[in-house]
Amino acid sequence: MLQYIFFEHPFFAATGLLYGAATAAYAAAWRSTRAAVGRLGTAFLAVGVALNVWLVVGRWIEAGREPFKSLFESLVFLALCLGALYVVLERLYRTRVFGLPAAVMLFGCMAYALAKWDAEIVKLPPALQSPWFMPHVMVYFVGYAALAFAAGVAVVQLLASRFPSVRRLTAMRAGTMLTGQALDLDQITYDVVRFGFVLLTLGLLIGSVWAKSAWGDFWVWDPKENWSLVTWLIYGAYLHLRKVKGWRGDRAAWLQIVGFAVVMFTYLGMGMLPTAEDSAHVYTGQ
Amino acid sequence: MNPSTSPAAAVPASAPNAAAAAAAPKARPASASSEVTRIALLVGGVVLAGSAAQLFVAPGPWALVASALLAGVAVFALGFIVSGKLRQTLIGFRFVAVLLVALAVAAILGTLILQGKPEALYRQRYGAVGDLIVALRLDDIFHSVWFGGLIALFAASAASSAILRWPVNARTAGFFVCHLGLLTSLGGAALSSTLSVKGRVDLHAGGQSADAVAVTRAASGERAVPLGFDLRLDRFDVVRYDAEYRVGYYAPRRVAAGDRIQERWGLKASFDPDLARHRLPGGDGFRIKAIYPDFAIRPRPAAAGAGEPALEVVLEGRSQWLFPGGRIDGAGGRVAVLFDRVLPAAPAVPTAVLVSAAEGKVVVRAPGGESAAPLAAGLELAGGLVRLEDVIPSASREAEYTTRSEEWRNPVVLLEVKEDGRAREALLSAREGGAVRLARGGALVFERREDEVKAYRSEVTATAGGATRKAVVTVNEPFSFGGWTFYQANYDPKDPTYSGFEAVKDPGVSWVFLGFALICVGVAWMFYVGPRLRGGGIKRSPAPTGA
Numbered sequence: 066m067l068q069y070i071f072f073e074h075p076f077f078a079a080t081g082l083l084y085g086a087a088t089a090a091y092a093a094a095w096r097s098t099r100a101a102v103g104r105l106g107t108a109f110l111a112v113g114v115a116l117n118v119w120l121v122v123g124r125w126i127e128a129g130r131e132p133f134k135s136l137f138e139s140l141v142f143l144a145l146c147l148g149a150l151y152v153v154l155e156r157l158y159r160t161r162v163f164g165l166p167a168a169v170m171l172f173g174c175m176a177y178a179l180a181k182w183d184a185e186i187v188k189l190p191p192a193l194q195s196p197w198f199m200p201h202v203m204v205y206f207v208g209y210a211a212l213a214f215a216a217g218v219a220v221v222q223l224l225a226s227r228f229p230s231v232r233r234l235t236a237m238r239a240g241t242m243l244t245g246q247a248l249d250l251d252q253i254t255y256d257v258v259r260f261g262f263v264l265l266t267l268g269l270l271i272g273s274v275w276a277k278s279a280w281g282d283f284w285v286w287d288p289k290e291n292w293s294l295v296t297w298l299i300y301g302a303y304l305h306l307r308k309v310k311g312w313r314g315d316r317a318a319w320l321q322i323v324g325f326a327v328v329m330f331t332y333l334g335m336g337m338l339p340t341a342e343d344s345a346h347v348y349t350g351q
Numbered sequence: 352m353n354p355s356t357s358p359a360a361a362v363p364a365s366a367p368n369a370a371a372a373a374a375a376p377k378a379r380p381a382s383a384s385s386e387v388t389r390i391a392l393l394v395g396g397v398v399l400a401g402s403a404a405q406l407f408v409a410p411g412p413w414a415l416v417a418s419a420l421l422a423g424v425a426v427f428a429l430g431f432i433v434s435g436k437l438r439q440t441l442i443g444f445r446f447v448a449v450l451l452v453a454l455a456v457a458a459i460l461g462t463l464i465l466q467g468k469p470e471a472l473y474r475q476r477y478g479a480v481g482d483l484i485v486a487l488r489l490d491d492i493f494h495s496v497w498f499g500g501l502i503a504l505f506a507a508s509a510a511s512s513a514i515l516r517w518p519v520n521a522r523t524a525g526f527f528v529c530h531l532g533l534l535t536s537l538g539g540a541a542l543s544s545t546l547s548v549k550g551r552v553d554l555h556a557g558g559q560s561a562d563a564v565a566v567t568r569a570a571s572g573e574r575a576v577p578l579g580f581d582l583r584l585d586r587f588d589v590v591r592y593d594a595e596y597r598v599g600y601y602a603p604r605r606v607a608a609g610d611r612i613q614e615r616w617g618l619k620a621s622f623d624p625d626l627a628r629h630r631l632p633g634g635d636g637f638r639i640k641a642i643y644p645d646f647a648i649r650p651r652p653a654a655a656g657a658g659e660p661a662l663e664v665v666l667e668g669r670s671q672w673l674f675p676g677g678r679i680d681g682a683g684g685r686v687a688v689l690f691d692r693v694l695p696a697a698p699a700v701p702t703a704v705l706v707s708a709a710e711g712k713v714v715v716r717a718p719g720g721e722s723a724a725p726l727a728a729g730l731e732l733a734g735g736l737v738r739l740e741d742v743i744p745s746a747s748r749e750a751e752y753t754t755r756s757e758e759w760r761n762p763v764v765l766l767e768v769k770e771d772g773r774a775r776e777a778l779l780s781a782r783e784g785g786a787v788r789l790a791r792g793g794a795l796v797f798e799r800r801e802d803e804v805k806a807y808r809s810e811v812t813a814t815a816g817g818a819t820r821k822a823v824v825t826v827n828e829p830f831s832f833g834g835w836t837f838y839q840a841n842y843d844p845k846d847p848t849y850s851g852f853e854a855v856k857d858p859g860v861s862w863v864f865l866g867f868a869l870i871c872v873g874v875a876w877m878f879y880v881g882p883r884l885r886g887g888g889i890k891r892s893p894a895p896t897g898a
């Protein structure tokens with residue numbers, strides 16, 4: 066299979082390898098004090114994202130439609146959203162500490178996409194030919210990417226409260242990181258979740274407008290709809306709990322991780338539900 | 352991180368957040384635990400009371416909306432009349448969070464338990480638990496009284512907290528807009544679930560028009576509702592994607608089927624029919640050496656004088672090349688075709704087709720008499736029994752692959768497969784099937800992809816009084832007229848004139864969407880506009896309160 070991927074789909078292979086290399090470099094940056102190591106991670110990741118853009122655009126051209134139809138296509142697009150968002154946030158927060166969780170997730174997306182490889186590009190069925198399809202998926206996936214990043218920060222936060230070495234990484238100047246300041250992990254998670262929450266809200270709205278124009282009902286309590294609502298409600302609860310005493314720090318981080326687990330279940334787990342047979346939303350093997 | 356040392360706690364007291372200040376009930380000792388008790392009583396009480404009420408009221412749109420409305424107004428009013436503590440609980444962040452989680456749990460239950468199925472199915476699937484599900488009416492969670500109760504708390508809380516923060520200012524506008532949106536959406540949803548009507552309209556192209564909807568869902572229980580106008584189907588088309596040809600690589604997979612192991616073949620990779628060299632998942636390689644869209648095998652043409660004439664004859668659907676002296680006979684010996692340089696002698700068959708290459712002439716001898724025609728490709732003879740397909744004035748006896756035209760009528764590819772450095776060739780036809788089996792286990796086939804459906808397209812005309820309107824309805828492009836919206840919903844492969852529509856009348860949906868839009872704007876304002884108005888550009892939330 067790998068030989069086939071390298072020969073027939075070299076850009077896919079290169080993107081996956083670059084994300085793998087970024088994972089290694091960012092992991093090394095957690096230990097090393099040499100600035101070049103962290104910079105290498107950023108470089109690998111940025112080039113990976115550039116190739117990832119091409120993967121999505123190329124697929125778009127080849128398929129003659131938005132490349133979000135199959136699970137494989139959506140994973141590649143999710144990787145792009147997460148990678149691009151990460152690059153922006155690395156600049157914004159001036160730290161490479163989160164490079165490791167981000168790169169691990171990016172590599173994971175590509176590895177899973179490889180496992181769910183599309184034998185063939187499928188056509189867009191009538192139900193998906195809607196002007197709402199593209200904004201719906203894009204908004205949700207950028208939102209998912211933000212929540213994935215926030216989950217990564219939450220993991221670092223939990224590690225930092227257990228391991229002094231990690232705490233030092235986030236609390237003081239480490240040569241490979243951009244920042245010289247201590248990071249307020251709680252606040253970063255919160256900021257990114259708020260961004261993601263706006264997109265979840267928008268995605269839910271667009272989805273419901275689309276459902277109305279395709280099926281005649283804006284809400285049918287379909288499993289995927291329900292779980293999107295559940296994610297929205299859980300992050301809503303997180304945002305409100307932030308203002309309740311005792312709900313910052315580790316507790317907030319755990320809640321954030323639970324929220325992200327629900328996001329992942331909404332994205333990938335629908336097939337496991339007993340109600341899935343009635344759903345119009347479940348990704349089929351195609 | 353300890354919240355008391357977080358920068359969030361360092362929001363300057365000189366820039367107080369009015370909303371947050373109001374949100375924070377005065378911190379009293381031990382208020383947290385008594386608040387938790389009150390929350391548990393409220394949420395638990397509503398669910399229990401709702402479940403109890405459910406024993407007397409069946410779930411349904413009216414049960415849901417009436418319970419939400421009554422309980423909502425009651426809780427809201429009690430919050431303002433009876434006790435300040437109740438109100439403080441109601442608008443507290445902790446309560447909101449618990450409520451949102453409770454709603455999430457209800458939504459999750461609705462995906463774990465099949466909804467709206469016949470009662471017998473639950474018994475059959477879940478046994479004794481199934482009886483419990485039916486008794487508690489968990490088969491219709493989203494129309495149940497207890498779910499209505501949760502919505503009631505939600506609405507009462509949203510309304511109370513907004514009212515307590517009155518008046519609006521630029522900084523709190525996001526919060527108000529968001530809450531107004533929540534209430535607007537809920538109101539719209541209530542209208543929608545009680546007043547919307549959904550039904551079917553079945554039409555035939557050029558057939559009778561419809562003036563009523565066969566109702567499939569309405570809170571009122573009506574069976575048929577007049578449209579108030581006539582709807583006619585002028586034309587219905589199933590539009591398909593263009594056919595495509597692909598080289599598919601299939602590989603077997605062993606799957607357990609009962610106690611036996613079965614081999615199931617699945618498509619693993621697929622290639623455009625191009626001339627590039629390709630690698631297969633198994634590690635082998637192939638390339639297409641030639642593509643023949645309209646495949647034929649025919650004698651290789653030769654220079655004039657160097658070869659001999661050749662004629663392709665199709666007799667009873669069978670095609671054959673004849674060289675001088677050649678002959679082809681039909682089944683039962685009733686017809687024969689003879690080809691030679693000069694006109695051949697007629698054999699003893701009822702119908703004889705005699706072709707002379709040198710004279711360029713065809714003679715047909717039949718019981719009815721004799722006729723002659725100049726020799727040409729495409730000639731139909733003996734009442735369509737015989738067809739002269741192709742003529743080559745000078746051909747060698749060697750055959751070659753060729754294409755009759757550039758149209759994809761009978762596509763065939765010539766593959767070169769490379770396994771472990773050894774190459775071999777194979778011819779694959781999309782029409783006739785066949786596969787190249789690879790030593791390592793896979794197989795290559797050349798196949799036509801089904802022309803998948805691209806669109807279901809109905810042209811309709813609505814007539815009300817003297818006014819008419821024409822429209823095209825497709826999936827995702829409904830047609831609205833006279834308060835109804837028609838959705839392309841059905842077709843019948845056996846009856847190409849039939850098209851089925853879903854007809855919906857929903858007075859609540861615009862309110863739902865308006866509410867959603869307000870929530871989006873409100874939340875974005877809360878996060879990105881409001882904080883900037885406070886002065887500093889830092890997006891810091893107020894410190895946690897004791898609430």
Ligand code: HEM
Binds near residue numbers: 447505523877
């Ligand atoms: C059910 C009743 C609700 C009440 C009583 C309530 C109450 C509040 C209050 C008092 C605030 C603080 C406003 C401020 O900082 O000025 C707030 C913030 C917020 N509310 Fe609600 N809310 C409710 C429901 C919801 C729902 C359903 C959502 C969407 C899921 C939501 C989303 C938000 C968001 C995103 C914030 C901003 C939080 C932040 O600044 O981090 N609220 N809510």
